[in-house]
Amino acid sequence: MLLLASDTSGKHGSIALARCEGDNCDVIEVVALAGGTFSAQLVPQIAALLRKHGFGKQDIGGFAVASGPGSFTGLRVGLAAIKGLAEVLNKPIATVSLLEAVTMAGCARGRVIAALDAGRSEAYLGEYEVEASEARLIAERLVSLAELPSAGATLVTPDLSVAEAARTKGIKVEEVARPDSAAIARLGWQRIAAGVTVSPQELDANYIRRSDAEIFAKPATSL
Numbered sequence: 001m002l003l004l005a006s007d008t009s010g011k012h013g014s015i016a017l018a019r020c021e022g023d024n025c026d027v028i029e030v031v032a033l034a035g036g037t038f039s040a041q042l043v044p045q046i047a048a049l050l051r052k053h054g055f056g057k058q059d060i061g062g063f064a065v066a067s068g069p070g071s072f073t074g075l076r077v078g079l080a081a082i083k084g085l086a087e088v089l090n091k092p093i094a095t096v097s098l099l100e101a102v103t104m105a106g107c108a109r110g111r112v113i114a115a116l117d118a119g120r121s122e123a124y125l126g127e128y129e130v131e132a133s134e135a136r137l138i139a140e141r142l143v144s145l146a147e148l149p150s151a152g153a154t155l156v157t158p159d160l161s162v163a164e165a166a167r168t169k170g171i172k173v174e175e176v177a178r179p180d181s182a183a184i185a186r187l188g189w190q191r192i193a194a195g196v197t198v199s200p201q202e203l204d205a206n207y208i209r210r211s212d213a214e215i216f217a218k219p220a221t222s223l
Helices: 038-052 072-089 100-103 159-170 181-193 212-216
Strands: 001-008 012-021 023-032 060-070 092-096 110-119 122-131 132-145 154-157 174-175
Touching: 001 038, 001 181, 012 038, 012 181, 023 038, 023 181, 038 072, 060 072, 060 122, 060 181, 072 092, 092 100, 092 181, 100 110, 100 122, 100 132, 100 154, 100 181, 110 159, 110 181, 132 181, 154 159
Parallel strands: 001 060, 060 092, 110 154, 154 174
Antiparallel strands: 001 012, 012 023, 110 122, 122 132
């Protein structure tokens, strides 16, 4: 299967094209996307990537997409593009939490906590039980850096601010590179191969944090 993966959850993003079959998912190429211009870049870059390798959109057999947490705008743009393509082509979509991708980028096994800088002195946390090449989600939540859990697990993160805050609390830390769409492709393929997919109508972002509009919305007044 030719798999198209995208990650627009952060300040910068990427798309990847991969050839996947059985237990193998070989990434053909990863293309970086500059932050702030995902809406203008994403579809043209997908078309250019397919054309460069001699494919058309009809050759795509499935999609993998980072569903969050991360930038509200970036995630909406990325998911809308994948939703549109999958609907037109009638192909399966696999959603991947970026926190799971962070977890699997590390070497820690057993109870693992993935953490991403959420700004505002906060962090997105994903708690997983990791065995071999699989991670079972226990819980995801938003916490302040002062509330990072300090016992019983290795904390895996690509963000220096989170790593430093964790170390000041005596937490065991493993720093990793931030996963890109190649990691999303490989994890997404595992889901597609297992039949764990969503329809375009079911595709949704995993923000964890509420948007500012929701936080600061004034309650409706009764008449």
